[in-house]
Amino acid sequence: MMRPHHVRPAVWPWLLLALLVALILLPLVQTIVLAFTATLDHQGVAAGSVGLTNFRNILATPALMASVGNSLIYVLLNVAFCLIAGLPAAYAFARYRFVGDRHLLLLMLAFRVTPPVVLSLPIFILFAQVGLVNSPVGIALVHCLFNLPIAIWILESFIAAVPREYDETAFIDGHSRSSYFFRYLIPAIAPGIGVTAFFCFIFSWVEVVFARILTVTAGKPITMAINALFSFRTDIGLVMAMTVLSLLPGVLMIWLVRNHIARGFTIRV
């Protein structure tokens, strides 16, 4: 990590870094402070007092608790869909040339960058016809629109980094394609699968446009449960406590992939 042209340890990079970290953390600190502050008068708790009131109120509200589960279900389903469909596709792009491969990549990229609001209306009509509205499967499928291209792209770069000879040795040893896939290739690209799962999880967790239109009456995700808290007299402390809760899975994911988030994430375009 140390650069050869950098000989004498200076103080200013550390000061600058501390300042940047403070700026990144500032909105989060604000959120956490409000989450632990009662912003409205509650039974026996005056507005302005510091404590766990907001978190107790979350626990006492079944709709808020259920929303956390709803979000987790479709996000995990989405990660599963992206890996199951993404792995063979990434293998095809990494190992073979075929008719239309470049155009297909272009189309995948185009769908990744198409804003959700552009397709929200026809997707709602289509999903209403096939009974996928208010269902976690519906949201998990539609989030593939932007996550599957990302998954294929990340997995492709990891598979391409595994030498071809590795494939051939396994086939000579008499392994079938599927046993090779599960017993050799997947363990070899495990960090790549971790990074892919991380990005799919995150982008599905934070998305709101599709998650809103596809949950009309049931299965509201945590993002919509937070939106529903806004009224004429909003309990902003409760909103912030829910926000803190909504950050925890992402923070856990960052912690799990912290060693691979940059290292081993060699990008080839």
Next chain:
Amino acid sequence: MKLRDNRAWYLLLPALAIMGFVGLVPLISVLNFSFHDIFSIDAIHWVGVAWYAEILTGPAFWASLARSLLFSALALGVQVPLGIAVALLLLRTGRGGVLVLPLFALPLVVPWNMIPIMWLSLINPDTGLMGQALAATGIVFDYKFTALHTWILLVAMDTWHWLGLVVILSFAALSAIPQPYYQAAAIDGAGRWAVFRQIELPRIAGALSIVLLLRFVDSLMIYTEAFAINAGGPDGATTFLSLDLGEDIKGFSYGIAAARSMLAFLIVITVVWVFTTLTAARSKTPGPAE
């Protein structure tokens, strides 16, 4: 070398089935809607290109496009140089930098509808940390009615949200540069700027190009965050392309909304096409550091 084998298409079938269902089919139905006037599901009339003519001949679309482009230019102009600078700084601080890197990923895991709520709390002059600090110094920050302030807030918020992506991808590319490159540069007596220009920039160009594409298109089509801050105001000063589209959908004007959607898709696919053409050209001409 890759093998040439068209049977690779079989491996793509699951991915194609999903993308066809959630991407291609809805896209075709948007195209169909865009040529119709839709009162209800039973009352649909063919209107040809009337919606496109209405959008493209009016001044509102071009003004929104100009605002979206300005926002993208500001977002990229701030985030990309700052992100690279932070990545270089993290490398300079060695092990500490590696420990700090995950902190820059934190804003990426915040649900998009919560980001404007967090920032509005932050700049609240009565209860917000930044709002109280600004009020103490006598600065009146009026994002509701002063267009410049709304713009500053949107760019600051977007930078906070997305800087981590630029930092992480730049850091990954920078830390993959082999040490001999720096040793050779030191022997040649290259200055800091020469090292950046001749070694670091070419080596991170691949990672940067994907960051540029994602940030350009995502900021061009910013919706959730921008709407929650000031609903396109004050007086339309922050009305971007996707906010016009959102208004039409909310107003049940599905025909014109579909036409706007198709125009947005055409803009997006043009950007992607230009991007892939440029990167294909770049990978054919070997860079100075290859």
